[in-house]
Amino acid sequence: MAVLPHLPPAFVDLLILDPPYNLAKDFNGRTFQKQPVEAYTKWMESWFLPLIRVLKPTASIYVCGDWLTSASIFHVLRARCNIRNRITWEREKGRGAKTNWKNCSEDIWFATVSDDYCFDPEAVMLKRRVLAPYRLEGQPKDWRTEDGGSFRLTHPSNFWSDITVPFWSMPENTDHPTQKPEKLIAKLVLASSKPGAVVMDPFLGSGTTAVVAYKLGRQFVGIEIDETYCLLALKRLAVAKDDKTIQGYANGVFWERNTLAEQLRATGSKNGERASLDSTQSLLLEVA
Numbered sequence: 398m399a400v401l402p403h404l405p406p407a408f409v410d411l412l413i414l415d416p417p418y419n420l421a422k423d424f425n426g427r428t429f430q431k432q433p434v435e436a437y438t439k440w441m442e443s444w445f446l447p448l449i450r451v452l453k454p455t456a457s458i459y460v461c462g463d464w465l466t467s468a469s470i471f472h473v474l475r476a477r478c479n480i481r482n483r484i485t486w487e488r489e490k491g492r493g494a495k496t497n498w499k500n501c502s503e504d505i506w507f508a509t510v511s512d513d514y515c516f517d518p519e520a521v522m523l524k525r526r527v528l529a530p531y532r533l534e535g536q537p538k539d540w541r542t543e544d545g546g547s548f549r550l551t552h553p554s555n556f557w558s559d560i561t562v563p564f565w566s567m568p569e570n571t572d573h574p575t576q577k578p579e580k581l582i583a584k585l586v587l588a589s590s591k592p593g594a595v596v597m598d599p600f601l602g603s604g605t606t607a608v609v610a611y612k613l614g615r616q617f618v619g620i621e622i623d624e625t626y627c628l629l630a631l632k633r634l635a636v637a638k639d640d641k642t643i644q645g646y647a648n649g650v651f652w653e654r655n656t657l658a659e660q661l662r663a664t665g666s667k668n669g670e671r672a673s674l675d676s677t678q679s680l681l682l683e684v685a
């Protein structure tokens with residue numbers, strides 16, 4: 398974060414923050430230790446307050462965390478921004494515990510600098526299979542039969558169950574221990590920025606935010622302390638020059654899980670090609 402004072406003021410449209418959570422984690426030899434909530438909150442403030450300077454008055458901010466980290470995120474955001482919502486991401490993957498509930502969800506806090514901000518729900522519609530297609534006077538109500546099934550486009554909510562962590566078999570997967578799915582970051586970028594906007598991620602890790610911003614026609618700025626992770630990000634950006642697909646996002650909509658066949662039909666992809674599939678489906682494709 399020593400680089401922050403060298404950046405110009407008020408140039409960022411969208412800030413995506415995915416810092417080490419308040420738990421013990423090894424990032425390529427740099428170990429982050431779990432801390433008392435007060436200490437972790439102080440640490441957050443030490444880099445969040447300097448970041449405010451680089452944000453445009455119209456900027457939006459997303460901060461990722463788990464349930465414990467959320468206690469600090471709320472405190473830090475509340476002091477400086479307008480908190481708008483908290484998205485719950487059902488991550489699916491998680492380690493079972495003998496004395497506690499398995500942790501398999503994460504929080505993504507949404508805040509803005511002011512009341513003047515960009516939000517485009519139409520850009521992040523979810524395509525869901527209709528289980529009980531209802532007809533009114535013989536006509537489908539809010540759904541269509543296409544791509545081999547009956548589907549409805551639904552408004553994006555603050556509960557996301559259509560995204561899994563990047564599996565080993567997915568093209569986007571790297572060795573980074575806490576890599577975010579491109580599909581998840583794509584929702585943030587599409588909803589809260591316009592083409593050409595500047596997206597910043599000061600905990601860039603394997604480069605997910607930069608890669609997604611690039612694929613979606615936004616500019617990006619990333620900061621990452623570990624050189625190996627920076628190289629992973631550069632490698633992914635090089636690959637993205639020839640492959641701008643985002644798994645689970647195709648034809649301008651996000652697809653729910655387990656719609657592989659329909660997505661292939663909609664994108665005109667053949668078996669074996671890198672279509673825009675979500676993780677489970679990518680796994681199926683590789684095995685096939």
Ligand SMILES: C[S@@+](CC[C@H](N)C(=O)[O-])C[C@H]1O[C@@H](n2cnc3c(N)ncnc32)[C@H](O)[C@@H]1O
Nearest residue numbers: 415416417424576577600601602603605621622
């Ligand atoms: C949760 S990970 C981010 C993962 C990223 N969203 C991705 O998809 O790959 C947090 C990252 O912050 C980095 N980090 C930790 N302290 C940092 C600091 N002071 N400045 C910049 N990066 C830091 C770690 O090396 C790690 O890669």
